[in-house]
Amino acid sequence: MKTQYFTATSLDGFIATEDDSLEWLFPLGDVNDTGYPEFISKVGALAMGSATYEWMLRNSQKIAEETGASWPYAQPTWVFSSRVLPAVPGADLTFAQGDVRAVHAEMRSAAADKNIWIVGGGDLAGQFYDAGLLDELILQVGSVTLGKGKPLFPRFTPTPLSLLSARQIGTGFVELRYQIPARATKNP
Amino acid sequence: MKTQYFTATSLDGFIATEDDSLEWLFPLGDVNDTGYPEFISKVGALAMGSATYEWMLRNSQKIAEETGASWPYAQPTWVFSSRVLPAVPGADLTFAQGDVRAVHAEMRSAAADKNIWIVGGGDLAGQFYDAGLLDELILQVGSVTLGKGKPLFPRFTPTPLSLLSARQIGTGFVELRYQIPARATKNP
Numbered sequence: 445m446k447t448q449y450f451t452a453t454s455l456d457g458f459i460a461t462e463d464d465s466l467e468w469l470f471p472l473g474d475v476n477d478t479g480y481p482e483f484i485s486k487v488g489a490l491a492m493g494s495a496t497y498e499w500m501l502r503n504s505q506k507i508a509e510e511t512g513a514s515w516p517y518a519q520p521t522w523v524f525s526s527r528v529l530p531a532v533p534g535a536d537l538t539f540a541q542g543d544v545r546a547v548h549a550e551m552r553s554a555a556a557d558k559n560i561w562i563v564g565g566g567d568l569a570g571q572f573y574d575a576g577l578l579d580e581l582i583l584q585v586g587s588v589t590l591g592k593g594k595p596l597f598p599r600f601t602p603t604p605l606s607l608l609s610a611r612q613i614g615t616g617f618v619e620l621r622y623q624i625p626a627r628a629t630k631n632p
Numbered sequence: 633m634k635t636q637y638f639t640a641t642s643l644d645g646f647i648a649t650e651d652d653s654l655e656w657l658f659p660l661g662d663v664n665d666t667g668y669p670e671f672i673s674k675v676g677a678l679a680m681g682s683a684t685y686e687w688m689l690r691n692s693q694k695i696a697e698e699t700g701a702s703w704p705y706a707q708p709t710w711v712f713s714s715r716v717l718p719a720v721p722g723a724d725l726t727f728a729q730g731d732v733r734a735v736h737a738e739m740r741s742a743a744a745d746k747n748i749w750i751v752g753g754g755d756l757a758g759q760f761y762d763a764g765l766l767d768e769l770i771l772q773v774g775s776v777t778l779g780k781g782k783p784l785f786p787r788f789t790p791t792p793l794s795l796l797s798a799r800q801i802g803t804g805f806v807e808l809r810y811q812i813p814a815r816a817t818k819n820p
Contacts, residue, residue: 455793456785457645468790587793587810589785597644597777602656605643605775610806612798618808622775
């Protein structure tokens with residue numbers, strides 16, 4: 445069982461524009477050509493921050509057109525937010541806040557022998573990283589620079605990683621998989 | 633003949649720390665395992681900004697230990713700076729400032745059928761990009777995040793690139809080569 449931060453990013457390290465748009469991402473390639481289908485088949489629980497969740501709410505029609513459902517995940521999903529957010533009918537959602545370690549323990553139970561996916565954003569992934577709970581970083585690095593936007597690693601301090609694999613996906617993406625070395629857990 | 637921005641970068645898009653240190657870079661791998669030896673053999677002229685040049689001046693002893701010479705390039709090199717900088721004895725240096733297009737024409741003549749290497753930093757590479765003079769981007773992406781530092785692309789506007797190749801180099805690097813699509817030259 446691994447906890448993985450799997451995300452698309454621009455070449456200069458932004459996962460979304462400043463206004464949380466992903467429009468730059470879609471022309472770059474087909475998600476089915478990436479490692480996503482195999483990845484998601486091994487995921488037993490998801491966590492996402494409020495900006496990611498609200499992006500999905502805003503884009504539910506587009507998501508339904510592409511995946512057949514306005515909420516595309518069968519797995520239980522934890523949404524981290526300090527605000528009250530609308531729920532998606534039919535989605536297995538738990539709203540959470542506070543220390544990620546307690547929530548991670550719940551997610552482990554739900555995921556059983558499958559993996560935990562930290563969907564994003566970067567701040568939430570950083571909280572799992574800071575708690576010593578992040579095992580892998582899987583990046584779909586798009587062939588585009590954005591110049592500014594929401595950073596992939598807003599909280600990460602200088603961190604050595606270990607590259608496990610690199611795979612070219614057409615001209616629009618390279619898929620990079622990194623192991624995050626085991627480290628002492630920081631106090632919150 | 634191509635004009636290429638070849639540089640090492642952290643995974644989150646920084647080519648140096650805020651104080652222009654490259655200490656994070658050296659433990660990641662051996663430059664001779666990368667595409668650098670083949671790359672440099674095809675370079676006929678170099679351009680670099682003042683921060684890059686001054687880094688080389690400060691680190692001449694380390695460079696001499698690693699390469700056998702405190703100035704490691706046989707090719708003619710243009711150093712862009714608005715200040716007067718000390719020259720390195722024996723190096724083929726031209727100090728330049730102003731519009732990169734005039735200097736690029738000089739460099740083309742000097743390079744003959746070989747390539748032009750924009751060594752860095754990101755601002756200088758961006759000036760060549762803005763002038764429509766940059767053909768390729770070749771990145772040694774190190775397996776490390778820095779969180780902050782000197783950006784790879786401080787001036788780049790959202791730019792679609794085309795990934796030509798991706799090659800894993802041990803666990804410390806992936807080498808990515810991008811073609812920069814032909815574009816209309818912006819006015820300065």
